[in-house]
Amino acid sequence: PRSNRPAEGPRIIAIANQKGGVGKTTTAINLATALAAVNKKVLVIDLDPQGNASTGMGLDRNQRRTNSYHVLLGESELDEAIIPSGIPGLAMVPSGVDLAGAELELVQIREREFRLKEALKGHGQGFDYVLIDCPPALGLLTLNALVAAQAVMVPLQCEFFALEGISHLVRTIERVKKVFNPGLDIQGIVLTMFDTRNNLSDMVASDVRAYFGAKVYDTVIPRNVRVSEAPSHGKPVLLYDFNSRGAQAYVMLAGEVLKREREAAA
Ligand code: ADP
Ligand code: MG
Numbered sequence: 001p002r003s004n005r006p007a008e009g010p011r012i013i014a015i016a017n018q019k020g021g022v023g024k025t026t027t028a029i030n031l032a033t034a035l036a037a038v039n040k041k042v043l044v045i046d047l048d049p050q051g052n053a054s055t056g057m058g059l060d061r062n063q064r065r066t067n068s069y070h071v072l073l074g075e076s077e078l079d080e081a082i083i084p085s086g087i088p089g090l091a092m093v094p095s096g097v098d099l100a101g102a103e104l105e106l107v108q109i110r111e112r113e114f115r116l117k118e119a120l121k122g123h124g125q126g127f128d129y130v131l132i133d134c135p136p137a138l139g140l141l142t143l144n145a146l147v148a149a150q151a152v153m154v155p156l157q158c159e160f161f162a163l164e165g166i167s168h169l170v171r172t173i174e175r176v177k178k179v180f181n182p183g184l185d186i187q188g189i190v191l192t193m194f195d196t197r198n199n200l201s202d203m204v205a206s207d208v209r210a211y212f213g214a215k216v217y218d219t220v221i222p223r224n225v226r227v228s229e230a231p232s233h234g235k236p237v238l239l240y241d242f243n244s245r246g247a248q249a250y251v252m253l254a255g256e257v258l259k260r261e262r263e264a265a266a
Contacts, residue, residue, distance in 0.1 A: 010043065010127040011261065012120065013187055014149035018172075019165050020136030023155040023192030025052040026227060026237075028133035030247070031153075033236040034254035036089035040128040043082065046095035047116075047145055048135040049102075054094040057085050058234025067096035072115045072144065073105060078123035087239070091127075099141070106140045113180055116144040138172050146176045151187030153257075155221075156208060158194050158201040163211060188260065189216045190253060193223040219252040 015028045025048065032042045046053040047068055054064055063083055070076035071093060081093045106112040116132075124130055132145040146152065152173055156162055170186075177184045189212055195201045209216050221227075224246035230237040237247045 008125065009120075010041075010124050010130045011151075012130045012132070012149045014132045014134055014142075014145040014152045015155065016132075016134040016142055016145060016152050016169065017154050017156065017166070018136060018138045018142070018169055019157075022136075022157040023190075023221065024048075024136070025056060025133050026231075027153070027155045027190060027192065027221070027250075027253075028053050028131050029056050029236045030227075030238055030250035031254055031257065032090055032129070032131050033087060033238045034250050035129055035257070036087055037238065037251075038254065038258070039089065040258075041126055042090050043093065043124050043127045043130045044085075044090070045093040045116075045130060045132045045145075047099070047132055047141050048095055049097065049100035049141075050135070051095040051097075051099075052231065053133040054092065056231040056234065056236070057087075057092060059083070059085075059092065059094050064094040064096050067094045067099070069096050069098040069102050071119045072099075072102055072141075073109075074115070074119075078119045082124070087236075103140045106144075112140060113143050113147050117148040120148055138169070143176065143180075146173065146184060147180045149181075150183060151185045153187050154189045155192045156189050157192050158198075158204040158208075160200065160204070162204050163207060166208075186215055188257070190219070190221060191216065192221045194220045195223045217253060217256050219249055219256050221249045221253065222246060224249075 015024050032044045035042045066076050066081045071078050071081050082091050085092050134142045134145050222245050226241040226244035227237045227246035230240035233240055
């Protein structure tokens with residue numbers, strides 16, 4: 001059985017990679033939408049000052065007045081910062097511009113690595129899953145996500161040096177595990193923006209699979225123009241174009257995630 005899952009709390013998964021533009025946000029909102037579509041209750045916490053997950057879900061500025069910044073700094077209870085996404089079963093804690101300064105403000109706070117974990121205690125109880133969309137850095141924001149989470153999902157773009165980049169992340173996860181969060185696991189690695197016309201994608205994918213084995217999801221997210229168009233419409237690609245290859249890949253990924261979760265719980 002899963003040792004570090006709170007008796008009745010949600011399963012908390014951080015979506016992290018210190019590299020920008022690898023598909024963290026896209027994976028967070030589309031995996032969340034696909035899980036909600038099969039009746040899971042899902043909360044997405046936008047922990048990136050850029051707020052791409054919030055924008056991508058179509059949330060405007062005045063819906064973000066209470067946001068993850070206030071939660072981290074203890075100025076708001078987490079439950080008070082949760083807003084509906086417009087999609088049944090899917091809610092969000094949005095990000096706000098103040099979050100850009102949070103890294104610096106957190107430095108001066110006691111137990112600064114535990115702010116999100118503390119905020120989640122007793123909160124988000126109605127949810128099956130909490131997905132945390134991390135910023136593209138391994139600073140205090142991502143650290144808070146890794147300390148609060150039970151597992152990390154790593155989106156990995158199939159490009160040259162992909163493995164080098166991920167080794168830094170893996171070392172960070174190991175350190176967090178040792179110092180702050182012994183139960184932390186790599187839940188899975190998902191290959192994103194896969195280009196079938198590109199031999200390099202294939203080579204990188206087989207290198208990553210050789211190295212990480214079963215941690216790598218069978219589902220590969222293809223590079224698909226519909227995925228890149230969806231955010232400007234304020235919608236996950238699952239709502240923007242359900243039949244697109246990108247949307248269907250996220251449906252498959254959600255199925256695989258649920259299968260792994262069932263196996264891990266058995
Ligand atoms: P991150 O959160 O890691 O910075 P994003 O999810 O924001 O990365 O993705 C970076 C950019 O690539 C965005 O413009 C996004 O729309 C686009 N993108 C992400 N996944 C795909 C995909 N499978 N196909 C095409 N474009 C994608
Ligand atoms: Mg992002």
